[in-house]
Amino acid sequence: MTLVTQKEKTKKKELGFATRAIHSGQSPDPTTGAVSPPIYQTTTYAQQAVGVHKGYTYSRTGNPSVSALEENLSELEKGVGCACFSSGMAAITAVFSLLSQGDHAIISEVVYGGTPRLCNNILSRFGINFTYADTSSETEVKKAIRENTKLIFVETPANPTLKLTDIRALSGIKGSAKLVVDNTFSSPALQLPIELGADIVVHSTTKFIEGHNTTIGGAVISKNKKDHEDIKFIQNATGSILSPFNAWLTLRGLKTLELRMKKHSENAQLVAEYLEDHPKVSKVLYPGLSSFPQASLAKRQNLTKNGFGGILAFELKGGVKAGLRFASSLSLITLAENLGAVETMVTHPATMTHAAMSKEAREKAGITDGLIRVSVGLEDPKDIIEDLDQGIKKTSS
Template sequence: MTDPDASLAFETRAIHAGYDPDPTTGAVIPPIYATSTYKQDGVGGLRNGYEYSRSANPTRTALEGALAALEGGAHGLAFASGLAAEDAILRALLRPGDHLVFPNDAYGGTFRLVDKVFKPWGLAYTPVPVTDLAAIEAAITPATKLIWLETPTNPLLNVADIAAVAALAKSHGVLVVVDNTFASPYLQQPLSLGADIVVHSTTKYLGGHSDVVGGAVVTDSDDLAEKVRFHQNASGGVPGPFDSFLTHRGLKTLAVRMDRHCDNAEAIAAHLSTHPAVSQVIYPGLASHSSHEVAARQMRRFGGMISVRLRGGEPAALDAVARAKIFTLAESLGGVESLIEHPARMTHASVAGTDLEVPADLIRLSVGIENVADLIADLDQALA
């Protein structure tokens, strides 16, 4: 179903969207079109619009159709990485002198892109808590063109009220971009809540197997899609056919994987909440979370990411990540295997010494789909 009925359930669209069985062979999975160029039937006589694989490739086209369908958008664009997708959005929509409202606990790579690449280019930005609507409004200036949200944020798992921020932005004539990587489209649909653009690192839950790097942009706006697509082609940060194939394959099992991620994370969050070595468990599914009600309203479930602060401070955090066995010490997240990391020294080292600095006593868990009893036992011995 290249253009599936929007009334179909998410799980059905995840499997069928973006591709119809091949009319020649009947292949039910999109082929890997390992080609850089395409024969033209006379000058300018393109077959289905394909001329060069930086501009379009049939394997990528299938992925982009599936991405759009799962986010409920009209246009999906695939990129070589999540940061390539973010870079294309910022270049397409902003100009020197413009202003961006930005999370005060954003992913370190996104902060690095904004602060080290776009700030010297002439972009101004103001970090704000994504949970504070008044602070967001106070940060808006006549030069503000865009509000950038992560929700839940990385790694402090703050949850923005997307609908409220989108309504505020609309009243000021400002666009809203939502990084939906932590939630995935299975758990949260930002476009339906009023966001203008959704961005993903497809490396994470969408690919789901820690074997491919990629990014995505989804929007309902023809105008925004055209602007981002121009930069996708002009800058060339696109995934190859093999990467597109792997990401599309991962999408097909997103729903069943996310349910297991959530099952395991909910059990682990509850267990760690009473652990003597733990001072705080940060997980939107806990009633103690400051934005639990917002998360319950706009998310199907609460995701597979947990952040934990330890009573023993940074030494205890470093010891725990070193002692874990099933939880692999590694950056990234969203794969079938469980990962553990120390954000202050790893994924968020680039924000050290800034307003976005991460607590040194914090560890981040990407809860996989292993047996939950094994995962809990591993955390217990790591924290002992």
């Protein structure tokens, strides 16, 4: 276990983001000096006597490779602690497991489709009630709050329309409910929800955090100790833990997070501007465009000034037919479910990531059948635009 004294921790917190991303939770291995910390591929740990051990007993409860990632993410998100999970959905399940029968939760009406699938099909069977609200509107959130509202779950920017929720404003009206922010689209390199007033941050680390399309993982970072302890209890009790190897790969990805997010944002801005000027494109949604409906909130919420992220959505003239034809005409860009990796990927949310939502719920949330989501990667932007261009041309041939 890396023993970090409180004094050292305070010193580390003063370091810049990129420095923390590279060093937090990771010091050279004390036995060999290995700069890259070893992968602790072990189930259990020898005890010197009954109950006498070095802080680890069994790898569902704790593993040094996973602890290193948890310490790193906690410092990047400015929380008191982090718990890592086997997927983003496992992390979200852990957060909702803080609730009890009879509790009520409010969820952004635009979220990754897996979140309502979990809530509507599984958690509702345990007597937890949900309201889907337009969390970009304080009035709508106030209307949805009930006496038994214990949790407000927002995704901002939301998947796939990029709709924003004002985290600071919601933290002012949430009352005793916990404000949970899914920060997957931005990562802490762009947005710091805890600084803006959130109680808990969740991540699908599968996306920008790991960033290389090689792992599935999730994380929950808490602002206060009690929530962190409760989440750690749930992590151990339910067992949906991250493997040491995936933790190690995720830590490696994190080392370049700030650099990648700046470049993802730079490339996405160029792609968004290209699409906005294209005569065959009817709509482009990207928080860095001045035409974005919530452009000023995007600027306000973006405390790190590292850019507006790598995700954008657009609609082609010609609707669904044109969209589907475009998606299968790309050559460099991959048609895939994931986002947030170095490779540029496109998705058709209505039939892929958000197929679990009803058509009615999708339309209410602005997820039209013709919407295409692009996760802009780190390739040369000229090549990305060229491939998009030839794909768009094919829609009318």
